Amino acid sequence: AQKITQTQPGMFVQEKEAVTLDCTYDTSDQSYGLFWYKQPSSGEMIFLIYQGSYDEQNATEGRYSLNFQKARKSANLVISASQLGDSAMYFCAMREVSGSARQLTFGSGTQLTVLP
Amino acid sequence: GAVVSQHPSRVICKSGTSVKIECRSLDFQATTMFWYRQFPKKSLMLMATSNEGSKATYEQGVEKDKFLINHASLTLSTLTVTSAHPEDSSFYICSARGRVRFTDTQYFGPGTRLTVL
Numbered sequence: 001a002q003k004i005t006q007t008q009p010g011m012f013v014q015e016k017e018a019v020t021l022d023c024t025y026d027t028s029d030q031s032y033g034l035f036w037y038k039q040p041s042s043g044e045m046i047f048l049i050y051q052g053s054y055d056e057q058n059a060t061e062g063r064y065s066l067n068f069q070k071a072r073k074s075a076n077l078v079i080s081a082s083q084l085g086d087s088a089m090y091f092c093a094m095r096e097v098s099g100s101a102r103q104l105t106f107g108s109g110t111q112l113t114v115l116p
Numbered sequence: 117g118a119v120v121s122q123h124p125s126r127v128i129c130k131s132g133t134s135v136k137i138e139c140r141s142l143d144f145q146a147t148t149m150f151w152y153r154q155f156p157k158k159s160l161m162l163m164a165t166s167n168e169g170s171k172a173t174y175e176q177g178v179e180k181d182k183f184l185i186n187h188a189s190l191t192l193s194t195l196t197v198t199s200a201h202p203e204d205s206s207f208y209i210c211s212a213r214g215r216v217r218f219t220d221t222q223y224f225g226p227g228t229r230l231t232v233l
Binding site for chain 2: 033035037042043044045046047050091095103104106107108109
């Protein structure tokens with residue numbers, strides 16, 4: 001089974017609007033971390049936001065917020081007031097405590113295009 | 117934010133030659149470094165995990181003799197693609213894991229685009 005599922009291969013949003021990128025995960029660990037990364041066309045992976053499984057509040061970083069619904073095992077990324085520079089590939093990732101090296105497992109990504 | 121550098125950013129080489137890619141964590145000590153490979157429009161595939169001073173752990177299907185990883189210090193890891201072939205052409209990304217601002221996070225280098233002719 002996929003550990004991280006991103007069901008939206010592509011998304012479009014109008015500039016200045018908000019957009020939600022979906023991410024669901026599968027783990028039997030009680031302790032885990034969820035991450036979102038942005039990858040523009042240059043290829044660099046840019047860390048956006050982190051949510052720990054025991055964090056009671058949803059993480060926020062500027063225009064990014066993570067809608068964490070633990071019971072549903074979802075960790076959607078919300079980008080408010082979209083900008084043209086937000087156009088990029090977005091990856092959701094999880095790190096489980098039980099993994100030997102606790103490496104990140106990535107979803108397949110969502111290509112976001114912000115329209116002027 | 118934390119910075120991870122990767123060098124070179126692009127390399128073109130002839131088939132049969134070896135290519136070395138360096139990954140450095142510039143402002144934090146990386147307990148673990150990871151090497152990923154990414155094909156166009158695809159997600160990152162973990163190739164191997166390395167801890168400073170010990171042998172790398174390779175993912176299933178990754179040839180350890182072909183992709184040599186050395187983690188010489190807490191700030192430097194290298195990936196050497198030996199006897200490169202055109203099918204090794206890809207985007208290689210390193211990642212360094214460390215504690216920055218109380219968060220245990222992975223930071224990524226800018227990637228190296230390898231083209232083997």
